[in-house]
Amino acid sequence: MSKKTGFTPPWYAEPTPEGSFRSLFKWADLAELKHPNNGLVEYLIEKFDLNQAHFAAPLNLSLEQVPDDQPCSLAPEHLEFLRQTCSPENLRTDTYERAAKSYGAGMLDALRLRRKMLENLPEAVVAPRTQEEIEAIVRYADEKRIPIYVFGGGSTVTRGFEATRQGSIALDMSKHMKRVVSFNETDQTIEVEAGIWGPELEAFLQNAPEQFGAKRAYTLGHFPQSFKASSVGGWIVTRGAGQNSTYYGKIEDMVISQEYVTPRGILRTCTHPRSATGPDFDEIMMGSEGSFGILTKATFRVCRWMPQNRRKFSYMFKNWQDAQDACREVMQAEIGFPSVFRISDPEETDVMMHQYHIADTPADMALKALGFQPMQKCLMLGFTDGELGFSINLDRKIRQIMGKYKAFDLRLAKVTETWERGRFTDPHLREDLMDYGILIDTLECGVTWSQMPRVHAEVRKVIKARPRTICMTHISHCYPQGGNLYFIIVAKMDTMREYLDLQYDILEAIARSGASVSHHHGVGKQSAPWLEDQIGAEQMELIRVLKKHFDPHNIMNPGGTLGLDMSPDQQAKRWSKDLEG
Helix, strand or coil: HHHHCCCCCCCCCCCCCCEEEHHCCCCCCCEEECCCCCCHHHHHHHCCCCCHHHCCCCCCCCCCCCCCCCCCCCCCCHHHHHHHHHHEEEEEEEHHHHHHHHCCCCCHHHHHHCCCCCCCCCCEEECCCCHHHHHHHHHHHHHCCCCCEEECCCCCCCCCCCCCCCCCCECCCCCCCCCCEECCCCCCCCEEECCCEEHHHHHHCCCHHHHHCCCCEECCCCCCCHHCCCCCHHHHHHCCCCCHHHHHHHHHHEEEEEEEECCCCCEEEECCCCCCCCHHHHHHHHHCCCCCCCCEEEEEEEEECHHHHHCCCEEEEECCCHHHHHHHHHCCCCCCCCCCEECHHHHHHHHHHCCCCCCHHHHHHHHHHHHCCCCEEEEEEECCCHHHHHHHHHHHHHHHHHHHHHCCEEECCCCHHHHHHHHCCCCCHHHHHHHHCCCEEEEEEEEEECCCCHHHHHHHHHHHHHEEEEEEEEECCCCCCCCEEEEEEEEEEECCHHHCCCCCHHHHHHHCCCCEEECCCCCCCCHHHHHHHCHHHHHHHHHHHHHHHHHCCEEECCCCHHHHCHHHHHHCCCCCCHCCC
C-alpha cells in the first residue's frame, strides 16, 4: 500500500482565492489545508479499481471568480429601509455574498457550486448590529411579506438556511451579533449573542480569569466537528451535539435560557436552572431551525476547564458486537461517563488502519496473530474529562470492562492523540478528493442499543448494494439507552442524480429500520419529507400550530424546513429534475 509506493497526487496546495466558487464550498479557513495521506489514497485506488493515472490532474478546482451576474430584484424601497436600519455598509446585494449566505457545507451544495450552479439566492444580505435592528427588520418583513433566512456559521449539511423563496433577505448574524452579554461565575453561566462562533466563545471561557476576572478557566464543552465554522445559534436551533457530548451532553443540556425575535413579538425564557411552570419553552424553541423566529441571545451553563485531568484511551475489539456490548456496559455501569467515546465498525477501522499507516506493519501482524482480523476488528477511542480523581477512577473502570471483552489496549500507540489532532480539520479531505471525482458524505441517526444491530445492517445493505462504495460507521454520542450511528459514504460518482438517489435510499433505510432520521444535524430541507412519518401526525400538527402562532405569514425560513410548506418534489421524496446533471 502507501508504504510501498509513496504515491502522492498533485493536490491543490494554495490558499483558496477569495471570491471564487471554491471559496464557497471550502471548509472553514480559506488558507487551511489537510490533504489525504498516501495510505488513504492507495486504499481508494484499490477499492475503486483506479490507478495512479486517475490522480494525474484534478478534474475541476473551481477557482474561477463568481460572476456578479445575478441582479437583485428586491424593491428599491425595501433596500432603502435596510440601509437606513443597519447602515449602508451592512447591506450587500452582490452575487457572491448572496450565494455565501444561502449555500451550506452539504454535499449537494458543493456539487452545485462545482458546476457553477447558482440558485436559491436571497436578494440581499443584511448584517444587523443590534437586537433592536432585528426587531425592526422582522416587523417590516412581516408587513411586506418578505421571507427571511438566517446565517450563523454556514456549516449546515441539510440545506438548513437555503433561500428557496424568491424575494427574500438573509440576516448575517456572524458579523456583529457575537458579543458576550454577561458572565456569572457564581451561577456558572454565560450569556452570548447567537452569532458568536465556537472558537470565539471558547476563547472567552478558557481565558475567563483574564476576560472576566474569574477564579478559573471554563468551557461550554461543545466541540462539534464544525467547531471552527459554526455559531451557537446554529447549534441550538438544530439541536446539535459536540464530540464530547457523552460527558457534557448535547446542546439542549447546556442551554439555560433563550431570546427570540418572532413576527408575533419577543419570546424570552426564564433563567432558572429548572422549573415546574408548565411546558418547557426552551425545548419548544430548540430545534425550530429558524421557522418560528430569530434566536438572538442564549444563556448557557458552563463547566470547569481541566484538560490536564484527561485520561486518553484506545482499544481494539475482535468484532463489532463485542465493541457495542462493551460500550453499552460502560454507559450503564453508573461509574460516570467518558467525554469522547467512539467505536468504529469493521470497515471504518479498516480505513483507519490504512490512513494511519498501521495496515501490514509489524503491529498489524501482531494483532492478526492475536485474533484481530481485517474487516472484523473494531477500534474504540476516547478520553475522560472532569475532576482528577473522577477521571482516574473512570479510566480504571473502563479498562476493567475492556478486559472483560478481551480488548487489546492501544493507548501506547497514541491512536486517540492522532484522531484528536485531526478532529476539526478532516473535512478538508473532502475537497481534495472531490477534485478527482470521489465524494464523501455523511448521514447520522439516533438509535437504542436494541435497535443498533438492525439499523447498522439495513443501512449498510443499501449503501453496499452500490458497487465499489465504502461505508464507514461509528458510534460517537452515547447514552445508557443507546447512541447515534454515523455513516460516512465514500464513492466515485459522476452525476448529482447518482448522489441524490443514494442519499434518499439511505434516508429511507434509516426511517424504515426505526432510527431517528437525525441525531444532531437537524432536519433542514433535506430530511423534511421523513419528519411527519417519524414523529406522527399529532406532533406534526403541533409544529404547524406553533408555526402559525409565531409566524402567521410564513416569512421565517420557508421552503420545507421541519416539513412545513414543502414543495411537491419534497412531498414526493424526490429532487427536482433540474439537478440531474
